Amino acid sequence: MKAIYITVATLLLMMGCSNPKNEQSEKIIDTKPNTEQVEPETRDMVKIDAVTSATSLAKDAAFNGTFVLSPQRQASVTLSIDGIVKNTSLLPGKYVQKGELLATLENPEFINLQQNYLEASAQCEYLETEYKRQEILAKEEAASQKKFQQSKADYLSMKSRKDAAAAQLTMLGVSPQALHTKGIVSLLEVRAPISGYISNLQMNIGKHITAGEALCEIIDKSNTLIKLTAYEKDLNKIKVGNRIEFRVNGMGDEKFGGEIISVGQSVDNVNRSLEVYAKVVEKNELFRPGMYINARIVQK
Numbered sequence: 001m002k003a004i005y006i007t008v009a010t011l012l013l014m015m016g017c018s019n020p021k022n023e024q025s026e027k028i029i030d031t032k033p034n035t036e037q038v039e040p041e042t043r044d045m046v047k048i049d050a051v052t053s054a055t056s057l058a059k060d061a062a063f064n065g066t067f068v069l070s071p072q073r074q075a076s077v078t079l080s081i082d083g084i085v086k087n088t089s090l091l092p093g094k095y096v097q098k099g100e101l102l103a104t105l106e107n108p109e110f111i112n113l114q115q116n117y118l119e120a121s122a123q124c125e126y127l128e129t130e131y132k133r134q135e136i137l138a139k140e141e142a143a144s145q146k147k148f149q150q151s152k153a154d155y156l157s158m159k160s161r162k163d164a165a166a167a168q169l170t171m172l173g174v175s176p177q178a179l180h181t182k183g184i185v186s187l188l189e190v191r192a193p194i195s196g197y198i199s200n201l202q203m204n205i206g207k208h209i210t211a212g213e214a215l216c217e218i219i220d221k222s223n224t225l226i227k228l229t230a231y232e233k234d235l236n237k238i239k240v241g242n243r244i245e246f247r248v249n250g251m252g253d254e255k256f257g258g259e260i261i262s263v264g265q266s267v268d269n270v271n272r273s274l275e276v277y278a279k280v281v282e283k284n285e286l287f288r289p290g291m292y293i294n295a296r297i298v299q300k
Contacts, residue, residue: 061237062296065228067289073220075193078212080171083107085207088188090198090216096197103203103215104187114184117165117176124162129154196220224287226258228276228295232267237297244278246295256280
């Protein structure tokens with residue numbers, strides 16, 4: 001019996017000594033839920049971009065987009081007449097000045113058009129003189145009104161032919177007045193409508209170009225724009241004049257500045273998005289139309 005009492009006492013002593021440890025363990029266990037409650041809040045506050053791995057506060061609106069050009073900064077070089085390319089020295093990426101010769105084309109119709117203009121111009125000069133003479137005679141009743149009306153009709157008809165030929169030549173970049181001094185030219189000269197870089201070159205020597213077919217395109221990068229895709233949920237954060245910060249795909253973590261200049265007024269019915277345009281404040285020679293960018297609005 002004595003041995004039994006000693007064992008119980010020993011057990012009680014051991015249980016008493018183990019109580020502080022149990023309390024400490026309970027304290028440690030109780031602290032874990034507090035840590036778990038903080039983590040969801042932290043995750044909500046910080047967003048990670050899956051493409052660029054950039055982090056931003058949840059209140060920042062982030063957008064994807066590309067570099068684009070305004071319609072005034074790009075031109076498609078086309079003609080209103082067929083022709084065969086006789087000569088060109090263009091290469092994709094070459095810079096050309098406005099008015100610079102791009103290519104020469106040959107077409108017998110182009111020669112006929114010049115001939116028709118010169119002939120109509122000469123006939124018009126004669127008929128105008130005859131018309132004025134008949135007008136004077138008609139006033140003095142020295143000629144019939146019928147003859148006067150006929151001379152007037154002939155003159156006006158020839159004048160319209162002359163003006164039509166002159167308009168066609170002007171569309172082709174030929175000065176009608178220059179034909180009176182320099183005469184007929186055999187090759188049609190194609191000149192650059194704007195200054196910029198050659199793109200989408202579609203011609204070579206000997207190729208037949210049909211009317212309306214583009215020979216090439218010219219792009220002017222001096223005023224590159226950014227087209228961003230935004231969503232209707234972020235509309236309250238987007239305003240004209242907002243500053244943006246963007247990074248360009250392939251240019252590392254370097255950041256550039258821009259400013260929103262236009263916000264689209266219609267929302268796509270499928271993905272609920274709209275277009276936002278921004279101008280580039282910090283320019284770079286490496287920027288190209290079509291390059292992918294990631295941008296965010298800079299909080300003031």
